[in-house]
Amino acid sequence: MKAEVLTIGDELLRGEITDSNKSFLSQRLLTLDIETRFHVTCADDRADIAEVFRRAAARSEVVLVSGGLGPTRDDITIEVLAETFGRKLVLHEPSLEALRGFFARFGREMAAINEKQAWFPEGAEVLENPIGTAPGTMLELQLAAGERSSSGRDGVRKVLFFCMPGVPRELYKMMDEQVLPRIASRRRVTSWVRASLLRTFGIGESSLDEMLRDVALPEGVELGFRTQFPDNHVRPVARAASAAEADAKLARSCEVLRERLGVLVYGTGEETLEEVTGRLMTLRGVTLSVAESCTGGMIGEVLTATPGSSAYFKGGIVAYWNDAKAALLGVPDEMLKQHGAVSEAVARAMAEGVRVRFGTDLAIATTGIAGPTGGSAEKPVGLVYVALAAANGSQVRELQLAFDRERNRRLTAQIAIDWVRRHLLGAPLDLPRLGRVERKS
Amino acid sequence: MKAEVLTIGDELLRGEITDSNKSFLSQRLLTLDIETRFHVTCADDRADIAEVFRRAAARSEVVLVSGGLGPTRDDITIEVLAETFGRKLVLHEPSLEALRGFFARFGREMAAINEKQAWFPEGAEVLENPIGTAPGTMLELQLAAGERSSSGRDGVRKVLFFCMPGVPRELYKMMDEQVLPRIASRRRVTSWVRASLLRTFGIGESSLDEMLRDVALPEGVELGFRTQFPDNHVRPVARAASAAEADAKLARSCEVLRERLGVLVYGTGEETLEEVTGRLMTLRGVTLSVAESCTGGMIGEVLTATPGSSAYFKGGIVAYWNDAKAALLGVPDEMLKQHGAVSEAVARAMAEGVRVRFGTDLAIATTGIAGPTGGSAEKPVGLVYVALAAANGSQVRELQLAFDRERNRRLTAQIAIDWVRRHLLGAPLDLPRLGRVERKS
Numbered sequence: 001m002k003a004e005v006l007t008i009g010d011e012l013l014r015g016e017i018t019d020s021n022k023s024f025l026s027q028r029l030l031t032l033d034i035e036t037r038f039h040v041t042c043a044d045d046r047a048d049i050a051e052v053f054r055r056a057a058a059r060s061e062v063v064l065v066s067g068g069l070g071p072t073r074d075d076i077t078i079e080v081l082a083e084t085f086g087r088k089l090v091l092h093e094p095s096l097e098a099l100r101g102f103f104a105r106f107g108r109e110m111a112a113i114n115e116k117q118a119w120f121p122e123g124a125e126v127l128e129n130p131i132g133t134a135p136g137t138m139l140e141l142q143l144a145a146g147e148r149s150s151s152g153r154d155g156v157r158k159v160l161f162f163c164m165p166g167v168p169r170e171l172y173k174m175m176d177e178q179v180l181p182r183i184a185s186r187r188r189v190t191s192w193v194r195a196s197l198l199r200t201f202g203i204g205e206s207s208l209d210e211m212l213r214d215v216a217l218p219e220g221v222e223l224g225f226r227t228q229f230p231d232n233h234v235r236p237v238a239r240a241a242s243a244a245e246a247d248a249k250l251a252r253s254c255e256v257l258r259e260r261l262g263v264l265v266y267g268t269g270e271e272t273l274e275e276v277t278g279r280l281m282t283l284r285g286v287t288l289s290v291a292e293s294c295t296g297g298m299i300g301e302v303l304t305a306t307p308g309s310s311a312y313f314k315g316g317i318v319a320y321w322n323d324a325k326a327a328l329l330g331v332p333d334e335m336l337k338q339h340g341a342v343s344e345a346v347a348r349a350m351a352e353g354v355r356v357r358f359g360t361d362l363a364i365a366t367t368g369i370a371g372p373t374g375g376s377a378e379k380p381v382g383l384v385y386v387a388l389a390a391a392n393g394s395q396v397r398e399l400q401l402a403f404d405r406e407r408n409r410r411l412t413a414q415i416a417i418d419w420v421r422r423h424l425l426g427a428p429l430d431l432p433r434l435g436r437v438e439r440k441s
Numbered sequence: 442m443k444a445e446v447l448t449i450g451d452e453l454l455r456g457e458i459t460d461s462n463k464s465f466l467s468q469r470l471l472t473l474d475i476e477t478r479f480h481v482t483c484a485d486d487r488a489d490i491a492e493v494f495r496r497a498a499a500r501s502e503v504v505l506v507s508g509g510l511g512p513t514r515d516d517i518t519i520e521v522l523a524e525t526f527g528r529k530l531v532l533h534e535p536s537l538e539a540l541r542g543f544f545a546r547f548g549r550e551m552a553a554i555n556e557k558q559a560w561f562p563e564g565a566e567v568l569e570n571p572i573g574t575a576p577g578t579m580l581e582l583q584l585a586a587g588e589r590s591s592s593g594r595d596g597v598r599k600v601l602f603f604c605m606p607g608v609p610r611e612l613y614k615m616m617d618e619q620v621l622p623r624i625a626s627r628r629r630v631t632s633w634v635r636a637s638l639l640r641t642f643g644i645g646e647s648s649l650d651e652m653l654r655d656v657a658l659p660e661g662v663e664l665g666f667r668t669q670f671p672d673n674h675v676r677p678v679a680r681a682a683s684a685a686e687a688d689a690k691l692a693r694s695c696e697v698l699r700e701r702l703g704v705l706v707y708g709t710g711e712e713t714l715e716e717v718t719g720r721l722m723t724l725r726g727v728t729l730s731v732a733e734s735c736t737g738g739m740i741g742e743v744l745t746a747t748p749g750s751s752a753y754f755k756g757g758i759v760a761y762w763n764d765a766k767a768a769l770l771g772v773p774d775e776m777l778k779q780h781g782a783v784s785e786a787v788a789r790a791m792a793e794g795v796r797v798r799f800g801t802d803l804a805i806a807t808t809g810i811a812g813p814t815g816g817s818a819e820k821p822v823g824l825v826y827v828a829l830a831a832a833n834g835s836q837v838r839e840l841q842l843a844f845d846r847e848r849n850r851r852l853t854a855q856i857a858i859d860w861v862r863r864h865l866l867g868a869p870l871d872l873p874r875l876g877r878v879e880r881k882s
Contacts, residue, residue: 013467015467015468015471015477016466018461022456023456027455030456035484036453036454036455037489039456040482041463041479042480050480059492069646075619118502240586252796270510292738296744296746297733297740297759300742301741301742302738304737304739304761307812307846309737309761311813315762316738316759316761317756317757317764318738318741318756320751320754320755321756321799324756324799328798357768358762358769372748405746405748407748409746
């Protein structure tokens with residue numbers, strides 16, 4: 001089954017908006033193991049839309065259309081669909097009622113212009129939109145089998161058109177609740193697909209691939225890899241003849257992968273490292289403070305992005321200048337003079353100093369040269385120290401990063417947060433095995 | 442002149458990558474006043490690419506293709522282009538030399554597989570790629586005028602195909618330096634377009650529109666608006682019969698707009714508020730420290746994202762818990778008890794406290810309830826105080842925000858940084874006139 005995704009709207013062609021609906025629709029089709037063969041975008045133009053519809057019908061079996069279902073003059077998707085395939089438009093009374101009800105809920109009367117949204121091509125099925133005004137449409141076409149099609153019987157091939165709203169929230173809901181089940185029920189099911197995402201930090205994509213090369217996964221399970229700096233994620237995809245079997249294969253795969261990767265896996269799906277680490281701190285009743293130099297406040301910002309972070313995060317000191325490191329963190333002037341602000345000794349003193357001042361169980365500190373300037377022969381750009389202080393002592397590591405300023409800072413913050421997680425799990429405070437990261441201690 | 446943009450690659454269709462090349466190419470075409478009529482993406486498949494090429498040639502006059510120029514088996518753009526339009530592939534010696542030179546610069550020998558990148562359709566023009574291995578191609582086709590085309594003479598119409606690498610850095614350079622000039626020299630020039638972007642903070646899109654409704658701009662200048670939370674930008678676009686005239690109209694428009702908007706305009710083009718504010722501090726030799734509660738380190742992070750920020754930013758204290766506000770910023774316990782941490786008095790004490798502790802000229806402070814929980818009837822979610830302290834006194838404002846946690850924090854940080862800019866320019870410390878922002882003081 002080959003699919004095609006069409007999006008309609010002038011604003012998409014001007015390049016001012018990134019069209020993420022296409023990606024979403026293709027990703028969702030993949031859950032039914034259906035590949036998208038073409039993405040096409042055209043303007044709100046009658047002739048262009050008709051041409052795009054005709055081409056799609058000639059070469060694809062499932063056509064997903066997004067956009068142009070609104071009430072204004074520009075919104076002509078449904079009209080053009082009917083015209084292109086020789087259908088009349090007919091009024092769908094239940095949709096008209098639903099539209100009136102939608103406006104009534106907000107205490108408003110429906111404008112005449114909205115009535116248009118209750119008209120559909122004859123023979124089409126209406127897809128309800130419980131969270132917006134524009135219902136969707138499914139139209140099943142029976143076409144003469146063209147030369148490029150080999151799927152038809154008796155010279156007839158079927159093409160399914162689905163029209164959905166362009167508003168992402170409405171599109172997502174309609175795709176998942178109404179479109180995917182209709183496609184699934186119509187295709188000859190050969191396989192069910194289930195996928196998961198295991199999030200790892202601290203290992204490069206190729207090392208991850210290497211570590212998993214000989215892992216014994218159930219038959220029909222494939223691994224994909226995704227880089228999302230500074231993380232790398234593993235995506236097991238399980239295919240089976242039934243949904244239950246695919247679920248079971250996926251669960252087994254995740255188990256096997258977690259066993260192999262151990263503490264490198266910090267979470268699944270959409271979970272962030274700071275959420276997972278924050279949850280651990282909440283569970284253990286542990287508090288944290290931070291002393292930041294090169295990260296400039298980023299660790300605090302990342303930690304407090306999670307609602308409820310005040311349960312464990314007491315605060316921090318951003319000591320960008322040396323005199324602040326001395327005055328506010330109690331780093332001895334002598335030490336700063338002897339070792340310099342970017343040194344193992346100062347990183348340790350910062351972590352210990354901030355821990356005492358905030359009275360927290362744990363503290364982390366960063367000091368380094370993020371770049372692009374500020375380096376020397378002895379202390380080059382990318383030299384960074386990370387420290388973690390606890391009641392029973394502190395640990396520091398030196399590392400040499402070779403990214404740009406933004407990513408050097410982002411990676412340093414992530415290492416510091418990962419150390420808190422590792423400390424709470426009793427795991428060693430490893431430095432990441434990533435390309436462009438040299439581990440010096 | 443109608444254009445079409447084609448991108449090629451399996452990974453684009455799977456929805457795992459957001460295809461930003463299309464947007465870029467369409468935006469650049471608009472500088473020549475050329476509208477894109479279709480965006481099409483297809484897989485690395487010979488038949489699909491050929492079909493897409495044929496359709497594009499039949500309906501568009503300029504076709505921009507990105508991707509599939511690499512050395513691997515998947516990279517077949519050039520081969521299919523030649524096949525589709527009946528051209529032989531011929532070896533381009535200078536490109537082969539350039540390829541060998543490219544590898545030699547990195548001390549490596551060119552692999553045999555790369556030779557492929559020096560073959561082009563007969564009659565095509567080669568576009569150099571000084572920063573990568575894949576040269577581009579321009580192929581000018583002379584086709585019989587089809588029924589949809591009205592632009593041809595004597596039954597012949599010309600179509601320009603440009604193939605460019607998919608690597609964004611290489612694509613951007615090739616588009617600007619080689620493709621746009623070639624298109625410009627071939628089309629019948631009816632107008633030159635010049636655009637600029639004036640960045641504003643502190644005013645909503647509709648208020649901005651309102652403020653500019655009766656502004657007297659030169660003829661042929663149109664205004665566009667772009668929202669980039671929490672900023673809103675104005676985009677004057679000037680059209681004229683010559684480049685010089687368009688430049689002059691644009692310059693005059695920017696002058697008129699700046700006059701009308703005053704201090705609301707903080708910069709142009711890609712400049713950020715923190716860069717502009719940092720430059721002002723550097724020029725005046727002014728230093729800054731911050732005391733953050735609800736922003737949790739975000740202001741420090743944003744300020745230190747700019748290289749060279751250590752010239753003015755000494756550091757900050759993130760006082761997330763109340764005892765930190767007392768112990769590290771000297772906010773009196775009594776005041777915290779009487780007014781609560783989220784109060785005008787505490788915001789002021791935080792700014793004044795951090796200014797003294799860091800010994801800076803200026804200091805800013807934030808305290809508030811970012812949400813989604815933590816509010817009360819008296820102090821609801823979104824209540825925020827911002828304070829600025831200077832040698833000659835301090836100022837505080839109360840405001841009520843109605844965004845989500847992330848945007849409440851982002852907006853608060855932006856207000857604080859904008860206040861530093863306004864203070865240095867001698868402008869009043871306004872609160873933003875944005876939707877969902879209530880100004881209480």
